Amino acid sequence: MSRTGPNSSSRALDAILPLVAAGQPYEAHQKARTFAARYTKSGAHAIAIDVLFQSARELLKAGNPGSGTDLALLLLESYERGNEPVSDVSRGVYIFTNKMQESRVYYLFV
DSSP states (O other): OOSOSTTSSHHHHHHHHHHHHTTOHHHHHHHHHHHHHHHHHTTOHHHHHHHHHHHHHHHHHTTOHHHHHHHHHHHHHHHHHTTOOOOTTTTTEEEEEETTTTEEEEEEOO
């Protein structure tokens, strides 16, 4: 998931991440959700995942657990909707299946 090229997340992240740094977490959160929804609707799931991952990570690092967690949950939904493979490379999100309980446990390593 590169941040360069015409189908990259750089445009979105260039609009979102400075808001986090400027102490405007609500605005950053809303922009991240909007960009992710647009990318998802156009079928660019990998870009939506990149935007959500980086935005959630920065919001959590800046001490905004509500916004960061909301984007992390949306990130997991994006993986499922886009049928994107989850691997060590795919932004630190791991999905483990608990066979005894037939449920999924999600971990976001930031």
